[in-house]
Amino acid sequence: xxxxxxxxxxxxxxxxxxxxxxxxxxxxxxxxxxxxxxxxxxxxxxxxxxxxxxxxxxxxxxxxxxxxxxxxxxxxxxxxxxxxxxxxxxxxxxxxxxxxxxxxxxxxxxxxxxxxxxxxxxxxxxxxxxxxxxxxxxxxxxxxxxxxxxxxxxxxxxxxxxxxxxxxxxxxxxxxxxxxxxxxxxxxxxxxxxxxxxxxxxxxxxxxxxxxxxxxxxxxxxxxxxxxxxxxxxxxxxxxxxxxxxxxxxxxxxxxxxxxxxxxxxxxxxxxxxxxxxxxxxxxxxxxxxxxxxxxxxxxxxxxxxxxxxxxxxxxxxxxxxxxxxxxxxxxxxxxxxxxxxxxxxxxxxxxxxxxxxxxxxxxxxxxxxxxxxxxxxxxxxxxxxxxxxxxxxxxxxxxxxxxxxxxx
Amino acid sequence: xxxxxxxxxxxxxxxxxxxxxxxxxxxxxxxxxxxxxxxxxxxxxxxxxxxxxxxxxxxxxxxxxxxxxxxxxxxxxxxxxxxxxxxxxxxxxxxxxxxxxxxx
Ligand SMILES: Cc1cc2nc3c(=O)[nH]c(=O)nc-3n(C[C@H](O)[C@H](O)[C@H](O)COP(=O)(O)OP(=O)(O)OC[C@H]3O[C@@H](n4cnc5c(N)ncnc54)[C@H](O)[C@@H]3O)c2cc1C
Ligand code: FES
Numbered sequence: 001x002x003x004x005x006x007x008x009x010x011x012x013x014x015x016x017x018x019x020x021x022x023x024x025x026x027x028x029x030x031x032x033x034x035x036x037x038x039x040x041x042x043x044x045x046x047x048x049x050x051x052x053x054x055x056x057x058x059x060x061x062x063x064x065x066x067x068x069x070x071x072x073x074x075x076x077x078x079x080x081x082x083x084x085x086x087x088x089x090x091x092x093x094x095x096x097x098x099x100x101x102x103x104x105x106x107x108x109x110x111x112x113x114x115x116x117x118x119x120x121x122x123x124x125x126x127x128x129x130x131x132x133x134x135x136x137x138x139x140x141x142x143x144x145x146x147x148x149x150x151x152x153x154x155x156x157x158x159x160x161x162x163x164x165x166x167x168x169x170x171x172x173x174x175x176x177x178x179x180x181x182x183x184x185x186x187x188x189x190x191x192x193x194x195x196x197x198x199x200x201x202x203x204x205x206x207x208x209x210x211x212x213x214x215x216x217x218x219x220x221x222x223x224x225x226x227x228x229x230x231x232x233x234x235x236x237x238x239x240x241x242x243x244x245x246x247x248x249x250x251x252x253x254x255x256x257x258x259x260x261x262x263x264x265x266x267x268x269x270x271x272x273x274x275x276x277x278x279x280x281x282x283x284x285x286x287x288x289x290x291x292x293x294x295x296x297x298x299x300x301x302x303x304x305x306x307x308x309x310x311x312x313x314x315x316x317x318x319x320x321x322x323x324x325x326x327x328x329x330x331x332x333x334x335x336x337x338x339x340x341x342x343x344x345x346x347x348x349x350x351x352x353x354x355x356x357x358x359x360x361x362x363x364x365x366x367x368x369x370x371x372x373x374x375x376x377x378x379x380x381x382x383x384x385x386x387x388x389x390x391x392x393x394x395x396x397x398x399x400x401x402x403x404x405x406x407x408x409x
Numbered sequence: 410x411x412x413x414x415x416x417x418x419x420x421x422x423x424x425x426x427x428x429x430x431x432x433x434x435x436x437x438x439x440x441x442x443x444x445x446x447x448x449x450x451x452x453x454x455x456x457x458x459x460x461x462x463x464x465x466x467x468x469x470x471x472x473x474x475x476x477x478x479x480x481x482x483x484x485x486x487x488x489x490x491x492x493x494x495x496x497x498x499x500x501x502x503x504x505x506x507x508x509x510x511x512x513x
Contacts, residue, residue, distance in 0.1 A: 041450035043450050044450055058435065058438075058451070059438060059439060061438065062438055062439045062442075063441075064441035065441045068441060318454075320449065320452055329454065370474075370475045371479075371481065374479055374481070374482030396478070400482075
């Protein structure tokens with residue numbers, strides 16, 4: 001029996017292999033990844049990995065783990081086709097592999113910039129270890145960096161590079177940072193922080209072209225200004241890697257479409273992580289999320305299904321982003337048109353933003369306030385909303401008291 | 410090199426030699442200690458590196474507020490000896506510490 005084959009050894013794929021063994025799965029498990037590096041944590045790539053020239057990759061599991069758990073790890077191999085009828089995969093080296101159950105955990109790729117000059121040397125994106133090494137190798141000698149896109153990865157990198165003494169500009173098409181991922185209050189707070197760190201922000205600004213000389217970037221042309229640049233980091237979002245699914249005739253719409261058991265439209269093919277559009281129970285519609293939590297919790301949930309105790313996926317989303325000294329944490333998912341309630345610390349800094357929809361607590365953003373984040377995760381998951389007057393205090397002890405009072409009622 | 414001992418969720422006891430300049434979580438993960446998912450990679454967010462400290466002959470550095478807050482509100486009950494091992498740096502002072510992995 002060929003067992004379970006997982007395509008993609010990122011956060012989702014590796015957790016699935018681990019969870020299958022933890023839940024007693026006895027069949028064969030094969031983990032295939034186009035990425036040649038021993039599976040590693042992605043979040044540090046835009047954070048600690050950039051801090052020093054020799055910071056190592058942080059492995060998701062030690063090398064011995066895969067052997068110890070009888071997981072066949074097949075790195076540096078790309079799957080190019082899924083043959084559903086024969087239940088086999090074709091790889092780029094021409095080899096073929098059979099499967100009983102197939103799991104697509106293929107993640108995303110960095111969206112490409114379409115302006116002229118995007119292919120010049122010195123223009124980077126950041127998605128894989130290879131990208132991160134290339135960017136890091138290009139840092140010595142660089143003085144002026146332009147980050148294109150004010151999303152999480154771009155802002156984390158901007159803060160990190162500014163701390164290394166580089167002159168950093170961020171250019172964002174929208175009138176604010178971080179799009180709809182966070183409330184405008186949080187976006188504003190992060191913008192002020194970055195400016196305080198010396199990062200110059202160009203919001204509501206389009207890129208016209210990237211210019212270069214002898215094949216290497218020299219500046220970034222905006223509608224009203226030219227920014228000199230030795231290095232450009234493009235962080236304009238990611239696209240789901242759904243080609244394998246699409247070519248195999250699976251339903252694909254903003255990612256590989258799965259049901260609440262993470263099953264695709266084809267029998268014996270499942271999908272997890274950044275590449276899937278799944279029924280999000282808290283929102284009541286299909287959604288695609290890009291986060292470590294989503295990939296790993298879906299992996300745990302799918303392991304249950306594959307070992308005979310199916311469970312609909314219903315975990316509460318949470319996310320973090322370390323933007324310099326600001327630890328942004330998000331619990332739950334905000335709703336369009338809901339109300340927000342911000343709290344401040346004694347020095348006037350915003351420290352949390354609670355999102356209510358129909359009077360219910362649905363999400364919470366915190367800035368360097370881990371206790372409030374952890375407590376919010378519990379309250380949202382359990383459907384408990386303390387009185388607004390209590391939330392407004394932003395006092396973890398008070399909120400905890402209110403939560404405990406409801407729990408013990 | 411610092412000697413550290415882990416009791417895995419299965420009860421298995423394993424000793425490792427860890428280099429300085431990394432967290433206890435990183436050393437444990439690299440050595441393949443079972444039961445540490447370390448989902449957030451050491452950002453003090455996931456509590457999947459939760460361990461109980463059984464023995465600490467040389468003591469351990471105090472917890473920062475992030476670690477204490479995260480531990481207090483995690484799903485598993487926080488105990489007197491609970492620590493998030495991604496927040497503890499490997500140094501020679503912690504030689505001989507014994508951690509019990511909570512797992513999940
Ligand atoms: C720089 C950076 C910083 C981030 N920071 C955070 C953060 O702070 N917090 C957070 O929650 N999330 C963060 N993320 C997002 C997080 O890393 C992703 O959500 C997570 O990696 C998703 O896991 P996954 O398993 O779905 O996909 P991935 O981890 O991307 O893994 C997909 C794997 O599939 C492989 N693959 C794809 N197609 C094929 C094929 N045809 N054949 C073989 N192999 C294939 C790829 O090589 C890759 O190894 C960050 C991401 C990046 C890039
Ligand atoms: S690794 Fe996530 S809290 Fe320690």
